[in-house]
Amino acid sequence: MGLLRRKKKATEAAADTLDTVADRASPSPNPMTNLLLADIAMRAGGAILKRGVETGLLGAKVGTKTAGKVVKSRGIGKSLVRTALARVATRSVPGAIVVGGGLLAKTLYDRHKGKAAAAKGHAEIRKAAKKAE
Incomplete structure (x- = not known):
């Protein structure tokens, strides 16, 4: 029994440590807020990457300045x-x-x-x- 109790305490201590590290590493203590922030960041990053790739592919044929105007418009x-x-x-x-x-x-x-x-x-x-x- 003593071994199981010590193992349970160690597991709980490890979980508490992970929670503390996660709280310090994330912007908000609310995990749903962090999920929302991550989703927004991923979508914004994807949009920026998409615009860059489109401008680059089109810019090879018509010039970067014109390609940028076309992609934005x-x-x-x-x-x-x-x-x-x-x-x-x-x-x-x-x-x-x-x-x-x-x-x-x-x-x-x-x-x-x-x-x-x-x-x-x-x-x-x-x-x-x-x-x-």
Whole structure:
């Protein structure tokens, strides 16, 4: 019995130590507040990373300044459509197949059209950049 009692006391002491360390390491003593703060930080970081990647990929073709304007000027409608497509693609295998197949078809179509697709894309970029100004 003595061994079990000592083991229980040691476990409780370790748990108390971990709680104390966690309280000092986290911004709030309320764990739900800390979860909310972590969620907001992750989403903000993801948004910043997303904007950087989009600007970098587009900037390789049209210049960083123009790419930044275009990325910032996108409307809520286009953002909602992109978000919906991403959710459909990540929630299920059939959704991923449908969305991936659509993206593949669009890419192949653009490659088939070649110069006409490139010209159309550049015209859309110029239009979006002017709209942002």
